[in-house]
Structures are given as C-alpha cells and as structure tokens.
Amino acid sequence: MPFLRRLRRWWHMRNPEIRWIVEVGVKEVPEEANPAPDRMDQPYPFVSKYVDENSYLLDDPDIMLTLFRSVVDKREEHIRLHGLPGEIKLLVARPDVANGVYLLAFNGERFRAWLLTYYGVITAVRLDEAGMGTSYGLRALRWLDEWTGSVDIVKIRLRESLYSWGPEFSVYIKGLDNQHHYLVTTLNNLYKYLLAGSARRILDDTLNALLDYTKFHFRSEEVLFDKYGYPKAEGHRKQHQTFVEKASDFMEKYKAGEARLTLEVLHFLADWVKNHILTSDHDYGEWFYEHGVPIVEEKLVRRSREVRAKLGLDKL
Numbered sequence: 001m002p003f004l005r006r007l008r009r010w011w012h013m014r015n016p017e018i019r020w021i022v023e024v025g026v027k028e029v030p031e032e033a034n035p036a037p038d039r040m041d042q043p044y045p046f047v048s049k050y051v052d053e054n055s056y057l058l059d060d061p062d063i064m065l066t067l068f069r070s071v072v073d074k075r076e077e078h079i080r081l082h083g084l085p086g087e088i089k090l091l092v093a094r095p096d097v098a099n100g101v102y103l104l105a106f107n108g109e110r111f112r113a114w115l116l117t118y119y120g121v122i123t124a125v126r127l128d129e130a131g132m133g134t135s136y137g138l139r140a141l142r143w144l145d146e147w148t149g150s151v152d153i154v155k156i157r158l159r160e161s162l163y164s165w166g167p168e169f170s171v172y173i174k175g176l177d178n179q180h181h182y183l184v185t186t187l188n189n190l191y192k193y194l195l196a197g198s199a200r201r202i203l204d205d206t207l208n209a210l211l212d213y214t215k216f217h218f219r220s221e222e223v224l225f226d227k228y229g230y231p232k233a234e235g236h237r238k239q240h241q242t243f244v245e246k247a248s249d250f251m252e253k254y255k256a257g258e259a260r261l262t263l264e265v266l267h268f269l270a271d272w273v274k275n276h277i278l279t280s281d282h283d284y285g286e287w288f289y290e291h292g293v294p295i296v297e298e299k300l301v302r303r304s305r306e307v308r309a310k311l312g313l314d315k316l
C-alpha cells in the first residue's frame with residue numbers, strides 16, 4: 001500500500017499510543033530505486049496549497065524546538081509564523097488533541113524526513129536523502145512516496161542522544177579514547193540544549209568549547225603520528241584540516257547571524273565525528289597496535305575488535 005495511504009489510515013486509527021514522533025525503519029530499499037517526481041501527476045489532495053513555501057519552516061530551529069518542547073512537556077504551544085504566504089499564521093501545538101499539529105519525524109537508513117501536519121492536512125515536508133541532498137514541499141512528498149514503498153512504522157521514539165560512545169570507537173589508546181568520549185558527550189549536550197530550546201548563550205558556549213576541544217584533540221593525534229612515524233599522517237591531517245575549515249566557516253557565519261544552528265548542522269558535525277573515529281582513527285589504532293607502539297592497550301584492542309565484529313563494522 002502506498003506510504004501516504006498508509007499514513008492516512010494510520011492517522012484515522014488515532015492510536016492513543018502513537019503521538020508526535022514516529023520512527024520508521026526501511027526494509028529492502030532497492031539499490032536502483034530512483035525517485036522520479038514527474039511520474040506523479042496530481043498533487044495530493046490533502047496537501048495544503050502552500051506546502052512548498054511552508055516547507056522551509058522545517059529549517060527554522062525555533063519552530064522545531066517549540067514543537068519538540070510541546071511534545072516533551074505535553075503542553076500547548078502557540079507558534080506564530082511570520083512572512084509566510086500560507087493561510088496558516090499560527091500553529092497551535094496541542095499534544096492532547098488528536099487533530100492538532102503533528103510533527104512526524106521519519107528516520108530511514110537512507111533518508112530522513114519531516115512532515116508537519118495541521119488538522120490532518122500536510123502543510124510542510126522536508127526530505128534529506130543520502131547523496132541526493134535536501135528537498136522540500138511537493139517534490140519531497142512525491143520522492144518520499146516513491147522511496148517508502150517498503151517502510152513500516154515501527155515505534156515511537158524521540159531520541160535522547162545522537163549516539164553514544166562504545167568499544168567499537170576505541171583506538172586502543174586510553175587517553176585518545178577519553179578525548180573521543182568527551183567529544184561525543186559534548187555533541188550530545190549540544191543536541192539536548194538544542195531540543196530543549198536553551199538560551200543562545202548556552203549554545204554559543206557549547207559550540208565554542210566543542211570547536212576548541214576538537215582542535216586540541218586533532219593536535220593530540222597528530223603529535224603521536226609524528227612521534228611514531230604513522231605513514232598515513234598526511235591524509236589524516238588533511239581530513240582534520242578540512243573539518244576545522246568547515247566548522248570555523250560555519251562559526252563565523254553563525255556569530256555574524258548569517259547561519260543558524262539547526263538539527264541538520266548538528267547531524268553533520270556528529271556524523272562526521274562518528275565516521276572519522278570509526279574509519280580513519282580506527283586505522284591508526286590498528287597500525288599503532290601492529291607496530292607495537294607502547295601506549296596501545298591490549299585489552300582495549302580485544303574488546304573493540306569483538307564489538308566491531310559483532311556490529312559487522314570491519315566488513316565495510
């Protein structure tokens with residue numbers, strides 16, 4: 001059954017357990033799946049005619065945070081929408097009323113999507129696809145429909161953290177593991193502050209601390225590369241440099257008020273850190289171990305390899 005029909009059916013079921021945030025899992029999205037928006041002839045009848053313009057709402061952290069807060073606190077929130085061409089000028093988020101405003105967040109393996117609904121009408125859609133970028137409005141809705149033929153709603157969950165540090169992140173050196181752990185904790189703190197709608201000053205301080213600590217951490221790794229003659233040091237250093245440039249560029253714009261800290265930005269930072277530790281940092285850990293570098297701890301190697309094997313990480 002097409003995704004949107006299932007969504008409507010689900011909507012009408014109004015299962016009291018199912019409220020705002022729904023996570024879905026993707027089963028068997030075929031490799032060759034290629035979104036083809038032009039094949040859909042008519043816009044969905046239950047979509048607001050302003051869905052395209054309104055969809056940019058979902059890039060507005062204030063609106064997102066107010067909605068999240070309303071969900072978490074189970075309390076009514078009024079959100080005034082300025083400068084939008086739609087008919088909706090005020091969103092009233094009422095978690096206890098089945099037909100109020102719903103924010104549905106879909107997390108699939110290859111996409112992430114937000115749908116904002118207002119009294120049963122889809123008013124805004126945003127879709128992030130790996131390798132495809134972000135699309136909004138009707139286009140995103142059509143693509144989502146194409147993509148989600150194999151999606152099932154599996155459970156309700158508002159993630160409490162981005163991800164947590166585990167032995168699979170270990171680089172076999174206690175000091176560097178502690179630094180990575182601290183980086184992950186800081187990213188999670190930032191995520192919590194963002195969802196909680198914390199004051200700008202708190203977000204600023206955390207962001208600054210994150211960037212400073214990241215630079216310090218990169219230097220710690222590079223000092224060890226030089227000390228022990230790690231052969232892939234140059235490429236690794238370049239990865240660090242590119243990340244620092246991107247993050248500094250964002251910070252400049254952020255301080256000048258030209259960029260905002262959104263969940264998307266945070267996901268970019270967090271994903272980069274995670275992938276970097278699990279692949280590039282893991283590489284030097286292995287090399288240090290194989291070359292008998294004395295700061296490597298055997299028990300960390302054993303534990304990490306065990307967990308990585310279970311997670312199938314080394315097959316990548």
Ligand SMILES: [Fe+2]
Pocket residue numbers: 180217221277281
């Ligand atoms: Fe690292």
Ligand SMILES: [Fe+2]
Pocket residue numbers: 218221236240276280281
């Ligand atoms: Fe690194």
